[in-house]
Amino acid sequence: MNNFIWLYDTFVWAAIISLIFCRIFRISSSYKFVGFCILCALLHLPLPNVPYSTLAYITNWMSSLSVMSAAILGVYLLRSWDLSYGITRQEKNALCIVIVFASTMLYLSVNGWGFGDLYAIGFRPYLLITGMGIIFVFCWIIRFYIICGCLILIMLGYYGHILPSNNLWDYLFDPLLVLWALFCFAIIAIQWAMQASVAITLYLRRSALSNNPTDIKTGTPQPSRKE
Amino acid sequence: MLLGAVAFWLAITAVPPTVSFQLALPNESALTTTTSQKKIIAINYLSDSPSLNIGAPALSVLPGGKIWAVWSADIPQPRYRAIYSDVWHADKVWGADHAILVQKSPRTGMPVDYLQAAAVVPLAHDARKHVVFYADTMRNYPQMSHLKMIVSTDGGTEWSLPHRIYSSPLAGMGLHVRHKPLFYADGSIGIPAIAHILGSTGLIVRFNSDYQVTGHNRIRTSVGSAPCLVPLNEKTIVSLQPRSNRSPQRFEFQRRVSTNSGQLWQSDFTDLRARTLSIVALPKNRELIAVLNNNTRRRARDSLALAISNDQGKHWRTIYHFEHPSAIQNQPQIAHKKNYMQEIERTLVRDQHMPDDHAQRAAWLAASQLCYDGICRTRYRDPWLLRDEHNNFHLIYVWNDVLVKHIQFNQAWLNAVR
Structure with a gap:
């Protein structure tokens, strides 16, 4: 099994969330890249009352796209x-x-x-x-x-x-x-x-x-x- | 670039697939019958203490002749669920329960219950390498289940993290496992599964010796449960799978036969009616024996019958009822655990599953359908029948939802009751 699958999942889910946000809110292109990087980091923060991260929670249900x-x-x-x-x-x-x-x-x-x-x-x-x-x-x-x-x-x-x-x-x-x-x-x-x-x-x-x-x-x- | 891409495609499509679909059957000449007494040899409880929500237990033969049992259950700590393991030693004693996987289950506070490890399938390829396949299941939402496996390379002491298995186009979702695996001549394994995607379809998910999914075979549309597969010879497999769930106490079954090791199937008739079942083939004359819930009352699981078929699963004849009062009198008693229901109640109170107050406890017991007014319900489900290398039969099943019970009998007893 690929040990770097988490990198792939981070890119995919950060891209999805980032594109949805960009669609809803008008954000300038220079901030979009920064927002994407912040999203990548946020996906690895642990959820409250759950011992795993947001990304792990999402991939547990949806798996890798x-x-x-x-x-x-x-x-x-x-x-x-x-x-x-x-x-x-x-x-x-x-x-x-x-x-x-x-x-x-x-x-x-x-x-x-x-x-x-x-x-x-x-x-x-x-x-x-x-x-x-x-x-x-x-x-x-x-x-x-x-x-x-x-x-x-x-x-x-x-x-x-x-x-x-x-x-x-x-x-x-x-x-x-x-x-x-x-x-x-x-x-x-x-x-x-x-x-x-x-x-x-x-x-x-x-x-x-x-x-x-x-x-x-x-x-x-x-x-x-x-x- | 276009020419390069076309050349690349031609290169990778030029390799023909080489797959062997021959089944590996146990060497029947090596079977040694150790006891000829016409009796049930032993009856035991596997689980050391009662648990709630016990999942369907399963058995596998370890290379040294020991029997390895695996089941899932809630553990005393709230919202946690575990897969337990136990080994039947040569001295006819089950060892201590050993939790091989503990997972948090967000049972309370969620709109739906998430039941982890509803059913398990254990495999022991050699003395060191053990594998357990299981399904993370969401109650009432079978489409949201995932098929996973854990591996131990040190004989069952340390276990790997759960590894998800991909064998459905919905990102691996909707798969359930149950029933004994098939073993192929090239070392690969076929796990009977059911895929809940838009409807329900029986599958044989095929793994290589490294437990990578290498293919699957579809067994047409069915309802409810994974197919129960019985290999008759190197090429022929009989599949028994629920066909209709019009009556909730027992399904009508569909019998299918494959003469090419599970690639193509032909439908056939069977008069089998059951809720859950487990089947083994007898070595010489190819009779099939099944232990099944042949319930007659609505929502009942009170029948645990032993049935036999002489025509490869078309017609079945019930020959014994394991939990019938008349049968229990002639069975060996479990001496060390007589007041088991009281012990169950004490354990449930201690672990805060059940209220301590007497009136509330009666209401809880009535709601959980365990005991009411001093009458304990009889409820038996999910049998798993296994034949070991000494030609003894091992049957385990969930006893009254709180314990796993084990019954061992031999060929001589089977010949006497038929």
Whole structure:
């Protein structure tokens, strides 16, 4: 087991709390880094009436989050410190859709649905790595370089045994990441639904106008009833 | 860079997996029968003093022929819970209880109770290295449980800190263990478990000899409890797992058979009805014997039956009731602890589990369903049956929620009662 897992957990949970605070309160980028460092220290302070630290309490319930989560948190953290442009909207949408689709399949198969157990293939992940390789090449071609970087970090983490798990799925997904992806996916779905409703409305209006015989004759739009 | 990454992927996917799924069974020709008397050899209590909330106890055979028992219980200090260990020596005496893990349990003041170490599975690979698998469980919230293990490399004196086991996609949460492990020919171990994620699914979590999780096999959807696995030969395993919990006193069971050491399973029929059970296979004619809670009354745990199956678990026939009044008369008595219920009450009062006032004590006893109006309830649960290298059978179970009881019998007695 990796003896430096506490460093990884400190970074991940401090990043989560720091990003939530930055989202709620408007803090200048110079103070954000200082706040992140203070959070890292605070996570190791013992809780009242409990013989262990806040970080130990959190990781006891939630365990270590995946490398994919850590990579995405790192991208957002760099962006909040004005050190990076962050992830593009197209890249984020694609990532969320892939995570939602894959995690749905994974959780359903573990729960007894379907013939195979997808989680079991993560222990001997030759098939999974091949699939990730295909996704890597595809993302490289369409220039989603942050997803490519995440995949490389996941592979390095898996072969470097960063996490205590021997299953590649645990390096790819965790429940918090899936919840975040579901939230983003819901927003994307609502946006798509709104765009689709606008497009359908426009189409119906155009078709209604084009079906009007007066318009066909004159070639001018018919005045509205109010006019 | 793209070409390098593709080459890296090709390199690591080119290695084929090499996994052996053959089971390792005990050498039956080496079994030595030491006693031929047709009787129950010994009855004892494992625990030195009564405890509350005893978790399901478990047994394992140590390399020297000793029997090693592990169970969990509350300790007198409030809000603490411990895993206890005890060893059955060759002189037919249990040693002193030894708490191998003590953990604080935030039981009071929390919206939900957090029960640590609800069930344990002990393993002893060699004379020095002992392992205990256990589940930290939150009562009423099985999804929040964690599977953990502690290791001792000095024969059970010093134990490591708990190490969490990851074998579920919900960050290792929702796993429970119970029942005897499987041993594979390559030295790996399969622990029967159940994963509570969106529903419940039986699993065999597989560990290598270094106790790292190397895989798991799913045994379809079930309810409630981990599968009870009985290896019949190097490739065939019978799984008995609760199927329906429509009647709370006993589950209907689902029988499944795997002919490839647990990778694929086929459903089959069984008439088994029980709440908790433990099964062993007899060496020669492959009969299965089970000790089970075959309760008939609602919410009762008053039946601890010995059942036998001649067709690999399809049909079961009850042949004996261990705690039936007529059976107890013919059993050897526990001489040194006759007034056990009074001792239990004294211990509970002393440890401030139970109020000292007589009226309050009666109310407490009624609420805890231990004794009421001088009538003590009979409640037996979580049996664990084990066959040792001398072909003797060891049964331990939770007796009235406050003690762990041990019964030893032999093949001759079994042949006489069947």
